[in-house]
Amino acid sequence: MRSTGTRTLRRAETPARLERRVRLRLDIAYDGTEFSGWALQPGRRTVQQTVEAALCQVLRLESVSTVVAGRTDAGVHARGQVCHVDVPAGVLEQDGAAGSAGPALESLLRRMTGVLPVDVRVRAIAVAPPGFDARFSALSRRYAYRICDDRALIDPLRRREVLAWPRRLDVEAMNAAGALLLGEHDFAAFCRRRDGATTVRTLLELEWTRDRLVVARVVADAFCHNMVRSLVGSLIAVGEGKRPIGWPAHVLAGRTRQPEVWVSRPHALTLEEVTYPSDNELAAQDGRARRVRTLS
């Protein structure tokens, strides 16, 4: 009985264990308006659920599991989202394109476009290089936050991605305040806490420019939950003259979440780009990123 049981178990396991799997990198853009964010949530329409369902349909698989670079919140958009997914290598050969994966990937991309709803698009699909992990290999994430503070420039066509602000903002003051936040810090004051997760991050860029719209370019190695929107909210308070230039840095130094920090609205936030190191640096970056960081 015991040996039979073992054999049965092995038989069932063998195909999956031995079948070669291939990791795909997907570059994705979406209008977050009608999504409850990226991550799977029971009973909610999320980007992850939508993309995984489309992959299952097109690849004729029962389930797939994506890993994403930036877990965007409800209402947040993406132009440069990246995820990876491991699929049986055989699915790339079913079009008779053994050898080169190119035609199979091109066909997969076309079929994904046909299956996905209009508010999410896969822009590119490639076989990921060895060591690639969409989340842990990433060097940095870049977000944009867009504000229109001039009634004469309000554009209804862009209302889903631009915050309409009723008063003129002082971009110079916002940049002076933002510059004080750059570098490696514990950003706990600007994050919604998750148990066991670090809030130590390196803020690489935070710059506002005015070119009709007032746009923030925010780059960090990674962001914790609500971090961009809390940073933006604190800087808007400075831009309005309601808080002094040193206030966001003062909040940061407190290291505890502050109820006075406004979490700015999600619809004006877009994940624009995720950067990765060159292929031979992927695994090393993965190792560094997985370490839970603490400030020395």
Added chain:
Amino acid sequence: MRSTGTRTLRRAETPARLERRVRLRLDIAYDGTEFSGWALQPGRRTVQQTVEAALCQVLRLESVSTVVAGRTDAGVHARGQVCHVDVPAGVLEQDGAAGSAGPALESLLRRMTGVLPVDVRVRAIAVAPPGFDARFSALSRRYAYRICDDRALIDPLRRREVLAWPRRLDVEAMNAAGALLLGEHDFAAFCRRRDGATTVRTLLELEWTRDRLVVARVVADAFCHNMVRSLVGSLIAVGEGKRPIGWPAHVLAGRTRQPEVWVSRPHALTLEEVTYPSDNELAAQDGRARRVRTLS
């Protein structure tokens, strides 16, 4: 009896006839997706109906009648639409701002923003200079037509204003073909006919540029019905290599509507700007524009 009748008629007419009226210029932007175009149509949601209803509500008038620079079709957007409306001068003084209209106009603009739906915004309201007519004083209208012909650049956030095209377009060929259409011509071949209306127009600019998107900049003194979309449709056929560079000019010379000319989809078209002469040239331009033109 007769004289009494005359007196009654006069009494009823007097207030309207003698009341001073003031012409307002409104600069308007809208997302045309959910509108059946600009012009009033019974039972349809149009921009004109929406703007006039908001003006009536805010100014407490029973009816107003706007005159517009560009009668956009269903689904077409605007960032630089201009209309005028004549209202009793008294409505600008009801906030106690007799003398300068500035504060009353500022208040009117704010109240319009509060009353209008999110897909249409008044960007500016001013007292029009003498001789100004939104339609007949205009020197030119500028439209943009936006196409994305690269799957790697598809942006779901802009899907309401950009045509997704599945094949790469040859911008150089489209520009060569467009250049042959410049100048004053009878554009009947590219217009849906309206009885009694001329189809003689001067096409001032037609240039395609590629900067991620492929965008046409199209400027004319005025456009007839479907003209921009028909011009764009004929140039896309050239850009795809389906028609030779000389084909649109050949169609133009035929002076009759051609069923082979595809009227490109409306959602990628936006009225970007209307230009007017300096204030002392307004009335003269109005006179010129009202003449029905024929080609000599």
